[in-house]
Amino acid sequence: RMASPALLMRVVASAYSVAEKAATIVRNVMAAGDLGIVEKTGANDLQTKADRLVQMSICASLARKFPKATIIGEEELPNNEVNEELLEEGHCEEILKKACPPQFTGIKEEELVIWVDPLDGTKEYTEGLLDHVTVLIGIAYGGKAIAGVINQPYYNYEAGPDAVLGRTIWGVLGIGAFGFQLTEAPAGKHIIITTRSHSSSLVNDCISALNPDSVIRVGGAGNKIIQLIEGKASAYVFASPGCKKWDTCAPEAILHAVGGKITDIHGNSFQYNKEVKHMNSAGVLATLRNYDYYASRIPNTVKQSLVP
Numbered sequence: 001r002m003a004s005p006a007l008l009m010r011v012v013a014s015a016y017s018v019a020e021k022a023a024t025i026v027r028n029v030m031a032a033g034d035l036g037i038v039e040k041t042g043a044n045d046l047q048t049k050a051d052r053l054v055q056m057s058i059c060a061s062l063a064r065k066f067p068k069a070t071i072i073g074e075e076e077l078p079n080n081e082v083n084e085e086l087l088e089e090g091h092c093e094e095i096l097k098k099a100c101p102p103q104f105t106g107i108k109e110e111e112l113v114i115w116v117d118p119l120d121g122t123k124e125y126t127e128g129l130l131d132h133v134t135v136l137i138g139i140a141y142g143g144k145a146i147a148g149v150i151n152q153p154y155y156n157y158e159a160g161p162d163a164v165l166g167r168t169i170w171g172v173l174g175i176g177a178f179g180f181q182l183t184e185a186p187a188g189k190h191i192i193i194t195t196r197s198h199s200s201s202l203v204n205d206c207i208s209a210l211n212p213d214s215v216i217r218v219g220g221a222g223n224k225i226i227q228l229i230e231g232k233a234s235a236y237v238f239a240s241p242g243c244k245k246w247d248t249c250a251p252e253a254i255l256h257a258v259g260g261k262i263t264d265i266h267g268n269s270f271q272y273n274k275e276v277k278h279m280n281s282a283g284v285l286a287t288l289r290n291y292d293y294y295a296s297r298i299p300n301t302v303k304q305s306l307v308p
Contacts, residue, residue: 006100007107008139008147008172011066011114013091015137015149016170018061021088022054022135023153023166026119029053030130037126044197046122051075054118054135057086062137065089068109070274073116074246092170101174104146113140113274115249121220123197130154132196134222138249140272147172148250150222169226171257182258183231184289189213193224193233198242206239206265206302210294221284225251228288229258235294236286239265239302243280245272255286262286265306267295282308 005013029035029050036049055073060082062071117136119125124132131154139147148171155167171177185191192212195203196219207215216233218224221243227233249272252262263269264282283306287294 005096006105007109008104009096009098009100010091011062011069011112011139012147012149012170012172013093013095014062014065015114015139016092016095016168017090018058018088019135019137019149019151019168020166021061022058022118023151025053025057025086026050026125026133026135026153027165030125035126044123046126047075048119048122048126050125051119051122052077053086055116056082057088058116058118058135058137060086061088062114066109066112069112069114071114071116072246072274073118074244075118095170098175101172103174104141107141111141113272114138115140115246115272117222117246117250120222120247124219129219130157132219132223134220134226136222136246136250138246138251138253138272140249143271143273143276145249145252145256145270145272148253150226150250150254152226169254171254173253173257175257177229177254177257180226180230182229185228185231185234189234191216191233191235193218193227193236195238195240195242198240200240202239202302202305206298207237209299209302210235210237210297221247222251225255225262225286228260228286229255234287234290236284237294238284239298239306240283241279241281241306243284244278245270245276245280246278248280248284255288258288260286260288261291263295264308265298266303266308268308282306
């Protein structure tokens, strides 16, 4: 008889199914037409019924299976009994078949911190830019992002009425990342991807200093990392404090699993232990390849403006 799968692989396998359930909720809320939008801190910081239901679904489903893990979600929600319909008990068999990397086989449940962004790109979701939207479940151990799941509920949505919507990308350090075609950006081209709704003179000064061939402005951190690993962009640059740990944990694990790199604007790596502050106050710099080229060109004026 095979030994039972290591805890980490069971968590990732569950997170995969939980993310698929989340995507169904996201699509159902949109299809029903009442998004239930509330402003949190302003017009660019929104919460919808989908954010609320998805977070309840993800957190309650994972907490039921892994009660000792710490689960931190973006939305502050009342601690109510969760409707059974929102719970997902399943897991992805395919993930359980993969051997856990030896450095993670001894992990205990209470050592895991799971960072959840139930709907990354909420503003874009409310505006119908559906390909920007992702569901993010990041798994951290020892303060590092070690595994992640990114679901795109509307992947393929422009392919017509019969298209199968959505996909789930997952990765674990030491195993790799799956569910997409790893592609490098065109050699010698500097395509910068950055924020769509949180722009500022600092954000723009930083980008100009990198002398890009083109700049892509889209919503969602999950979406931006997908653009890097699919070769649509060469660097994700955000010289501003708006990004949070639940935005970067899952994308970081997936990017690192395929040899990419993400840091703040100063080159510091992000910490994901449960006591850490939620804000990535010194911005984001991420690439699949050629990290040093971009890091060396971030202006000192930008660095001085962003305090870790």
